[in-house]
Amino acid sequence: MTDHSSDIDSVSGKSTTGHEWDGIKELNTPLPRWWVITFYLTIVWAIGYWVVYPAWPLISSNTTGMFGYSSRADVAVELANLEKIRGDKMVALGAASLADIEKDPALLALARAKGKTVFGDNCAPCHGSGAAGAKGYPNLNDDDWLWGGTLDQIMQTIQFGARSGHAKTHEGQMLAFGKDGVLKPDEIVTVANYVRSLSGLSTRNGFDAAKGAKIFAENCAACHGDAGKGNQELGAPNLTDKIWLYGSDEATLIETISQGRAGVMPAWEGRLDPATIKAMAVYVHSLGGGK
Amino acid sequence: MNKTVNPNELKPADDVGPLYAARKKVYPQSVSGTFRRIKWGLMAICLGVYYFLPFVRWNRGLGAPSQAVLIDLPNSRFYFFFIELWPQEVYYFTGLLIVAAVALFLMNSVGGRIWCGYLCPQTVWTDVFYAVERLIEGDRRERMKKDKSSDPLKLERISEIVLKHSIWLMIAWWTGGAWVLYFNDAPTLVKELVTFQGPMIAYIWIGILTATTYVLAGYMREQVCTYMCPWPRIQAALTDEWALNVTYRYDRGEKRTSVKKAAELRALGEQVGDCVDCYQCVAVCPTGIDIRNGPQMECIQCGLCIDACDNVMAKIGRPKRLIGYDNDINIHRRQEGKPPIYRIVRPRTVVYSAIIAGIGGFMIYMLATRSLLDVNVLHDRNPVAVKLSDGSIRNAYTVRLLNKSGYDRAIAIDVEGPVNPTMHVVGADSVTPDRPIIVIPRDSTSELRLLVTAPAENNPEKSIPVRFHVMDIGLGVAASATDNFVAP
Numbered sequence: 001m002t003d004h005s006s007d008i009d010s011v012s013g014k015s016t017t018g019h020e021w022d023g024i025k026e027l028n029t030p031l032p033r034w035w036v037i038t039f040y041l042t043i044v045w046a047i048g049y050w051v052v053y054p055a056w057p058l059i060s061s062n063t064t065g066m067f068g069y070s071s072r073a074d075v076a077v078e079l080a081n082l083e084k085i086r087g088d089k090m091v092a093l094g095a096a097s098l099a100d101i102e103k104d105p106a107l108l109a110l111a112r113a114k115g116k117t118v119f120g121d122n123c124a125p126c127h128g129s130g131a132a133g134a135k136g137y138p139n140l141n142d143d144d145w146l147w148g149g150t151l152d153q154i155m156q157t158i159q160f161g162a163r164s165g166h167a168k169t170h171e172g173q174m175l176a177f178g179k180d181g182v183l184k185p186d187e188i189v190t191v192a193n194y195v196r197s198l199s200g201l202s203t204r205n206g207f208d209a210a211k212g213a214k215i216f217a218e219n220c221a222a223c224h225g226d227a228g229k230g231n232q233e234l235g236a237p238n239l240t241d242k243i244w245l246y247g248s249d250e251a252t253l254i255e256t257i258s259q260g261r262a263g264v265m266p267a268w269e270g271r272l273d274p275a276t277i278k279a280m281a282v283y284v285h286s287l288g289g290g291k
Numbered sequence: 292m293n294k295t296v297n298p299n300e301l302k303p304a305d306d307v308g309p310l311y312a313a314r315k316k317v318y319p320q321s322v323s324g325t326f327r328r329i330k331w332g333l334m335a336i337c338l339g340v341y342y343f344l345p346f347v348r349w350n351r352g353l354g355a356p357s358q359a360v361l362i363d364l365p366n367s368r369f370y371f372f373f374i375e376l377w378p379q380e381v382y383y384f385t386g387l388l389i390v391a392a393v394a395l396f397l398m399n400s401v402g403g404r405i406w407c408g409y410l411c412p413q414t415v416w417t418d419v420f421y422a423v424e425r426l427i428e429g430d431r432r433e434r435m436k437k438d439k440s441s442d443p444l445k446l447e448r449i450s451e452i453v454l455k456h457s458i459w460l461m462i463a464w465w466t467g468g469a470w471v472l473y474f475n476d477a478p479t480l481v482k483e484l485v486t487f488q489g490p491m492i493a494y495i496w497i498g499i500l501t502a503t504t505y506v507l508a509g510y511m512r513e514q515v516c517t518y519m520c521p522w523p524r525i526q527a528a529l530t531d532e533w534a535l536n537v538t539y540r541y542d543r544g545e546k547r548t549s550v551k552k553a554a555e556l557r558a559l560g561e562q563v564g565d566c567v568d569c570y571q572c573v574a575v576c577p578t579g580i581d582i583r584n585g586p587q588m589e590c591i592q593c594g595l596c597i598d599a600c601d602n603v604m605a606k607i608g609r610p611k612r613l614i615g616y617d618n619d620i621n622i623h624r625r626q627e628g629k630p631p632i633y634r635i636v637r638p639r640t641v642v643y644s645a646i647i648a649g650i651g652g653f654m655i656y657m658l659a660t661r662s663l664l665d666v667n668v669l670h671d672r673n674p675v676a677v678k679l680s681d682g683s684i685r686n687a688y689t690v691r692l693l694n695k696s697g698y699d700r701a702i703a704i705d706v707e708g709p710v711n712p713t714m715h716v717v718g719a720d721s722v723t724p725d726r727p728i729i730v731i732p733r734d735s736t737s738e739l740r741l742l743v744t745a746p747a748e749n750n751p752e753k754s755i756p757v758r759f760h761v762m763d764i765g766l767g768v769a770a771s772a773t774d775n776f777v778a779p
Contacts, residue, residue: 013584030311030312031311031312032314032514032518033313034314034511102718105718108717109738112740128674129673130672130673132674139674139677141674141677141685141687142677142679144680241682242678242682243680288685288687288715288742
């Protein structure tokens with residue numbers, strides 16, 4: 001061991017390590033003993049972690065630690081607590097009437113939050129994550145409802161669906177006037193143009209409005225009404241508004257009249273619990289179009 | 292000349308030096324004087340504020356906390372006398388921290404490590420602990436003797452040690468106790484704590500801070516400043532040649548000699564220094580250094596060596612302030628026979644002061660003019676717009692209203708942008724359908740779903756800016772937020 005004390009730096013008066021690089025010397029500044037001891041203690045502490053907590057990966061698992069701690073179990077406990085808290089609130093939701101839920105800000109917030117997540121899991125594949133719908137799948141944000149837009153009507157549609165096969169489901173469908181030979185092709189073209197004229201859309205040159213009105217009154221008015229305003233009892237859409245489930249162009253209308261339409265909304269009763277269905281009804285109603 | 296070593300000639304054995312050094316325990320001697328009095332005064336103020344501030348009351352009305360300074364974590368509120376801050380206003384703390392940092396720079400450029408020497412909690416609590424130690428175990432020499440003594444422990448000595456640590460722990464416990472009072476209603480929590488009904492987290496924090504206070508002020512002391520704190524290093528980079536630091540005026544002090552010899556030499560008309568090598572400056576130093584070696588990283592500049600030296604100078608009839616707040620420039624000027632100059636006002640102090648005044652003024656302005664009513668608007672993303680059966684366009688917004696005042700507000704919402712808009716707040720049947728009126732409880736926020744509908748006619752086809760005005764219909768206080776109204 002070199003006796004460093006003999007090598008004193010003339011400027012600072014401190015001993016050096018004796019190492020010199022390009023004329024620059026390293027002062028001998030030993031660490032404080034407590035620092036070194038603390039450093040070793042942290043190493044010992046780290047070994048403690050290996051023993052107490054899950055630490056070492058094994059081939060198909062890992063060491064579990066002395067007390068079997070698991071962060072997954074922690075999460076399970078937290079989730080269970082959350083379920084318990086939610087459970088009480090969901091009971092309150094299930095007990096309240098739909099109208100009362102909309103009047104109570106706390107229940108409304110809960111129903112909207114619950115409805116939104118459940119909607120994302122169950123309804124979004126058809127209706128879209130924002131409930132904006134797609135061709136053949138209604139937009140639930142607007143004020144046009146096939147089966148009615150009151151809270152009770154929305155809830156009924158969610159519960160039992162439309163053409164779902166459930167005993168209480170909404171029935172009624174658009175017949176295939178062309179495929180079944182009820183109307184001839186030129187009659188279909190005429191009535192399609194007549195339907196367009198109900199909404200103020202342009203019509204084909206030489207379109208005979210009187211003939212269209214006659215065909216409509218004989219074949220369509222039973223469901224869609226004399227004025228084409230639709231009938232929510234039968235799920236017959238209003239043909240005079242600006243919203244078209246399948247499209248308002250002539251070709252689509254001809255297709256609709258020829259082939260018929262019978263989109264299916266599944267029944268959710270039995271698949272979702274009543275409180276959840278209520279939450280969903282409130283959520284859909286609160287999207288903006290609810291009556 | 293230094294002995295030089297060629298690195299190539301070093302053998303492995305040469306690297307075996309001590310990896311660590313034992314700490315040299317410091318036994319600061321009691322001292323009296325100007326700076327000691329300043330330190331006592333600042334200590335009383337700092338500790339007084341820290342220990343008693345939680346008990347100061349401030350009336351905010353029924354249902355609101357009555358504690359002047361309170362960090363209410365569960366409710367996310369910070370109360371400071373007449374100020375109440377919400378989490379989204381933490382930027383005030385950013386400003387406060389900037390001002391605090393620049394204030395440290397300013398202190399440093401004016402008078403060196405003023406923070407370290409007088410105000411730092413580590414210094415203040417260590418000072419208290421040293422005072423307790425001196426009171427019970429005696430002054431420097433006695434303590435050194437007692438520590439060195441190899442005599443078997445007598446009852447008197449044991450009782451001294453027990454008493455000292457008991458008082459230390461009591462101070463430490465009170466320190467931890469005061470800390471938790473800033474987070475709860477102080478009188479209530481004190482009642483709960485002494486009846487062992489306080490929340491466990493409070494006891495844990497008291498325990499942690501009792502331990503840190505006891506260890507840092509009772510044992511670690513100057514080691515914290517020398518080895519743990521980054522500030523001394525930063526300050527070394529911040530100082531300049533004009534900053535006043537605690538300085539041994541070697542122009543006056545050297546050569547050091549005894550009182551008697553100095554008198555003899557002076558009688559002979561010879562040049563002789565005022566320093567009589569009494570080591571009083573070393574004896575009182577809480578970091579155990581010799582200020583006469585010049586500016587040192589360990590020096591916290593508490594000024595106690597100034598007091599110690601002044602007392603000696605007074606006794607031997609020499610002028611005071613052989614050690615004083617000074618700088619190298621003046622030492623050289625005096626050596627050249629010129630009068631010293633002190634330059635407090637110089638670019639860096641002016642700039643620091645300007646930054647403090649600027650940011651401080653800006654913060655005060657922002658605080659004084661901030662609105663206690665606020666609104667945030669978020670447009671629905673999916674769908675961005677909805678076409679209704681009559682062809683009109685509807686956009687949905689999530690509107691958050693913030694009422695930061697201590698009373699309920701009735702808020703009217705107006706929209707500006709689309710032509711002939713109608714509004715509807717989901718879940719609220721307003722008596723005035725075209726101008727929804729919503730009640731927000733005091734000190735809270737409300738999130739609303741707001742639908743804005745406008746006919747397709749007269750509204751542009753793409754997107755137009757929309758502005759929401761919210762107004763307290765009772766007081767006329769208003770706020771607004773902008774977003775867009777989009778066509779499908």
